[in-house]
Amino acid sequence: MSPRKSSQEELSKAIILDVARDLFASNGYASLSMRKIANVLQCSHGAIYYHFKNKAEIFYEIVEHDFEKLDQELHDVMSDRTTTSDEKLFLLLYRYIKFGLTNQNHYEVMFLIRDEDVKSYLQEGPNKSLQLFGEAISSLVAKPITSKEIYSIFLSLHGFVTHFCRAETNFEDIKDLSKSHAQFLIKALH
Amino acid sequence: MSPRKSSQEELSKAIILDVARDLFASNGYASLSMRKIANVLQCSHGAIYYHFKNKAEIFYEIVEHDFEKLDQELHDVMSDRTTTSDEKLFLLLYRYIKFGLTNQNHYEVMFLIRDEDVKSYLQEGPNKSLQLFGEAISSLVAKPITSKEIYSIFLSLHGFVTHFCRAETNFEDIKDLSKSHAQFLIKALH
DNA sequence: ATTTTTATTGACCACTGTTCAAACAAAAAC
DNA sequence: GTTTTTGTTTGAACAGTGGTCAATAAAAAT
Structure with missing residues (x-):
């Protein structure tokens, strides 16, 4: 549909980390998938890879x-x-x-x-x-x-x-x- | 082709464990998949599930x-x-x-x-x-x-x-x- | 107004563990 | 010896994973 979001709802490292940190605390590394994070962020999982190299990078930053x-x-x-x-x-x-x-x-x-x-x-x-x-x-x-x-x-x-x-x-x-x-x-x- | 092997090459718990033990020693749990084991055993991965409930059971027995x-x-x-x-x-x-x-x-x-x-x-x-x-x-x-x-x-x-x-x-x-x-x-x- | 840059999507890939109907070999019953 | 039953294997299918990338459109720069 819309390959880019309006600037208000654009992603950022910080926003991703906030959501991921929250989910991470109760889910742990293995069972928290990129798609679950994307789901909560209301974006596609591909978008996260624009901001982070891979899953490990996100969690390590947290x-x-x-x-x-x-x-x-x-x-x-x-x-x-x-x-x-x-x-x-x-x-x-x-x-x-x-x-x-x-x-x-x-x-x-x-x-x-x-x-x-x-x-x-x-x-x-x-x-x-x-x-x-x-x-x-x-x-x-x-x-x-x-x-x-x-x-x-x-x-x-x-x-x-x-x-x-x-x-x-x-x-x-x-x-x-x-x-x-x-x-x-x-x-x-x- | 042949949904059942001749009795000579039939699987058994022992045979599976032997192969799995070997591969396990060098691969570890996470990166040794059921399909890899089946590959070495020259059988389909489904067959292993006839002898073991799941992956964890195999490795626990080892x-x-x-x-x-x-x-x-x-x-x-x-x-x-x-x-x-x-x-x-x-x-x-x-x-x-x-x-x-x-x-x-x-x-x-x-x-x-x-x-x-x-x-x-x-x-x-x-x-x-x-x-x-x-x-x-x-x-x-x-x-x-x-x-x-x-x-x-x-x-x-x-x-x-x-x-x-x-x-x-x-x-x-x-x-x-x-x-x-x-x-x-x-x-x-x- | 046009071009360039930037961020997002979603299809796609190669995997994973697991399930299960179908198919056939072997053993048992007749 | 033929039929039935039981035991075992296959391979397709499912739902999921991390990761890649061409296409696309919004935002920024010109």
Whole structure:
């Protein structure tokens, strides 16, 4: 009919991302198709490919953006003057788990999906998290920390989140377990 | 042409599993299609559905069967009379990592894939691993171990395997890191 | 008023897992 | 030995996927 929309209803990266972000939160990567997004946007799925190279690009942009909240949160923990180093250390681990489990679909794209297209966008993201983490932890523990220990801490948290992501467990349901996991890991550091 | 094969070349669960297992080891779950399997079997893809309910069932049978090697390996560690408890504890963790990383596609089906069909088959498998693990660890440590600690150990190993599964890292390339991760976790137990 | 650029459509491609009527081989019943 | 029944395979069909692209029309530039 009309191969181009009136300027009022023209698409844009931002509009697509808004809709996709919304649907993504409840659907996840695999079961949210380009056509479903197009449907909500009231456009054809082909149009989306004018704004994004492929499906992976859309979702990576969403995830990358939303992961800044995690950075922010960890940063907040570190710059709080009312908490001790020990408390900070605990909160760092605890908040990481909390973030992962309250943004399970995000976590999946960032750390779990094995799709090659998705992975091609992930050079920076996960490493950045790891580095931030490492620096923070090092600064909180008196004893010198090796990079292997940093890895261990990070991957141990990762395993916790991954497992309960798959089980689709609410964070609220495993708050206690999260706390004890964080404490368990801290014990290994000392 | 011939809607039924001569008895010599008839399909069977076993034959399908043999071929699928082979292809699965190098292709993984997502990118190995029913049609590819049928192609190698020289039959139509429809025929496979006579022997298996769906794709997930095939792969679950493969994975379930091959995971017995892990059970066996852990059992071997425990029943070795020449190693101390401390050595056994280390080997338990180390061998788990090794198994996961030398059977990455298996590990993915058992613990990672979020597909509903796959998960419907997974009521027993992962819990069984966890339980075996818990009993073994408890028996190796003098101090009483809580179930939360068992969880922590297990999920920490899981995170390690998961991460390097995604990165498709060879176990050989991170042997050292595996060892230090195992040792890190043991430190938390004491 | 005309040309150029830009964004959208929808048909199309090559896939995917899954279903199922039809067809025929083998086994069982007669 | 013939007929019936059962078991197994085929291949077309379905509904879906991500992705491409010529045709087209609105908007912008001339």
